[in-house]
Amino acid sequence: MPRERGQKVVASNRKARHDYLIIDVYEAGMSLTGPEVKSLRAGRASLVDGYATIEGGEVWLENVHIPEYTQATWNNGPSRRRRKLLLHGHEIYKLMGKIKESGYTLVPLSIYFKDGRAKVEIALAKGKREYDKRQTLKERQDTLEASRAMSTKGKDW
Template structure:
């Protein structure tokens, strides 16, 4: 069946160095899944917390389902992530000791189930961001000159 991308967090790659990626499931309500299928989600400011041995996703905004009734979900509620206990304790140790953050990178359907790809990330300094922009600009210029040569 494959994967169908719902939402991507482009800002995460600009703001953080991504050290490691993990896939996690999410506990959702029925109208949330319908809203995700419609693509009404914002992943930009979301982050993961570990509290009482549970992984929780905060600030993930899933808009209320348009055709929902009074049973509709709250858009900004905390959502529990489904990870193995060993993974949660390892991530918790990294966040506590080494100053890492855990952020969601993308949200997608995999075989009919909603999955979130989380990344163990370390924040970039301003000069790192400038360096990345310079590299991207030079790569763009190189590719444009190569295209121009191939045409002429």
Template sequence: MGILIIQENKQARFDYFITETFEAGLELTGSEVKSLRLKQITFKDSYISFIKDEAFLQNAHIAEYRASSYNNHVPERLRKLLLHRKELDKIYGSLREQGLTCVPLKIYFKDGRVKLEIGLAKGKKLHDKRESIKKRDVDQQLRQAKARSR
């Protein structure tokens, strides 16, 4: 079936240096999956937190599914991430020891299942963000110049 990208968190790639990425499953309800098929999710201010020894997605807003009546979900509830124990230990260790942050990067369907790509991230300083903006502008100008020359 392949991969169908639902949403990418471009702001995370702008605000952070991504050092390592992981693929995690999500524990979702039926109405959440139906909303995701309609691409109704926002990652604004979302992050991965650890409660006891499990990882959870926090502050990700999945809109309520309109056709669902009383069985609807809470839009910003905690959603458990499904990862292997070794991956959980590695991520939690990096958060504690290296002072990194764990952020969601993209959510997608892979062979009919919802997957979340999460990344271990280190915050960028203001001058790093300026460099990212300059690089993006130069790349855009090069693409435009190429398009005009054709």
């Protein structure tokens, strides 16, 4: 059987980019059980309430919902269990230093398969205030209007 190539996105957390200012992005492997991998391959996962913590020099993904795989038998675990993330030691220590500063958190952005292995993209993020969210929405809307105006300017109707 040929090995998988490329990247297949399973779930993404679009709200995280709205609620947080993304400082740095890391790619981490996940320690999963067999039925969880099968469920992810079926495209079933939710990152809505997910976050990551660092305890004892290890990074843990918490509150991410990977539903039970229906064809599995007794080895289905809880759907919102803690999952260990696999990062290099220097990346973990760098994150530990940043997390100790106030206002920073680790947020999962997406879960995907890269060359057949389950990966999660986590971001070092800082929470946005309400006026920051409004400002980014206004900037996005202004650039969209400007690009529309530029595209219709050259057309003679």
